[in-house]
Amino acid sequence: MSGMKLALLSLFLITLGFAAEDPWSKVIALSSGAEIRIYKAGAKEPVLAKFSEADAERMIVVVKNEQLAIAKTDVEKLETRPMGVKSVKKETQTKNLDPSAELAKAGPKVPGSSATPGLQSTSSGLTYSGKPGFELVYRKSAK
Numbered sequence: 641m642s643g644m645k646l647a648l649l650s651l652f653l654i655t656l657g658f659a660a661e662d663p664w665s666k667v668i669a670l671s672s673g674a675e676i677r678i679y680k681a682g683a684k685e686p687v688l689a690k691f692s693e694a695d696a697e698r699m700i701v702v703v704k705n706e707q708l709a710i711a712k713t714d715v716e717k718l719e720t721r722p723m724g725v726k727s728v729k730k731e732t733q734t735k736n737l738d739p740s741a742e743l744a745k746a747g748p749k750v751p752g753s754s755a756t757p758g759l760q761s762t763s764s765g766l767t768y769s770g771k772p773g774f775e776l777v778y779r780k781s782a783k
Contacts (some may be wrong), residue, residue: 667718668694678710679717679773691720694776696717719774729769735761 668693670676678687678701689701689708698711 648670663778664696664712666715667699667712668696670694670777671723672750674723675721676777677719677721678715679719680710680714681716686719707731715778716780717776718778720777721774722772729767732762732764735770 668705672692672778674691678689678690678693680687686702687701689703692700692702692707696712698709699715701710701727
């Protein structure tokens with residue numbers, strides 16, 4: 641009986657090892673709604689789509705509000721754009737203006753007058769980063 645248990649354990653570990661090495665498992669694990677780029681065998685341009693679901697044989701994607709099934713055997717390479725919040729960067733610039741230049745424009749200095757306070761110009765803005773690039777998720781292995 642212990643020999644049988646050892647054989648079953650070995651078979652389980654070998655199966656687990658193959659499952660961990662299967663690159664298609666990363667496709668199955670993608671989140672629904674992820675933006676993907678699919679390179680199909682023989683196609684000139686990749687297919688841009690939203691991921692819906694996948695199993696061991698195929699994946700379901702949405703292209704222009706139409707659901708399509710794409711067989712695993714047709715996929716040469718698959719990339720996904722990381723989902724997440726776009727970064728927003730706040731920028732503020734403060735520029736100190738030379739008060740003496742403003743006084744020179746106004747005319748000659750009047751004796752006994754007080755100094756003018758420094759002049760400043762401030763501008764603010766927000767910068768939104770673009771979408772992150774695509775990252776490789778699956779590539780068909782050469783057999």
